[in-house]
Amino acid sequence: MTFAWYGHLKFFKDFPIWKTILISWGIAFLEYCFMVPANRIGYAEDGLSGFQLKILQEVITITIFVGFAILVLKEKMKWNHAVSFFLVILAVVFAFYDKE
Template sequence: MTWLTSLPLWVQTFGLLTLSNLFMTMAWYGHLRHQSTQAWYVAALVSWGIALFEYLLQVPANRIGYAGGYSLAQLKIAQEVITLAVFVPFAVFYMGQPLKLDYLWAGLCLLGAVYFIFRS
């Protein structure tokens, strides 16, 4: 993974967090699309397997970011922004949920959180 270390710190940290969140969103919510044809314990085992890949990306992302100078709070708020940025397209395109204006308001609230946590 030497190519990864040649990237800027913010790309390493937030790129890996974004990739990890893609896996986690699928693990947490993807099974809902198939709940009528799949027993809950099968969904749980499949989700657990998907979540393994999430952790293989999330743990190094947080370690890289923390060692590089991001605070614990900054990493957490960034993760919440990434979660919403991944979740909205997932909900709309994969799960067929309607796009709501509430997603915009939630995003604006998170941008406020980003401002306050990164301003110092």
């Protein structure tokens, strides 16, 4: 999804916006073909809650985006980005901490 949403900033800059949108939708469609069944399996068969699935998806997405931003977009990670990333990881810990 990272490439679908942000790849055009580097690779499709000169494309008309409508072409960029179609390309992005095509890339995103492939991910949805994997994510929808994975969420269903995680929810129904592995006993994850909807909240847990979402926060897990967010930390995976942000992890991939950090690599993408550094390697592809050639951006530097600043201290506030690192702290923000740490807090998201902390959110995952809290989301999976379930003592009833």
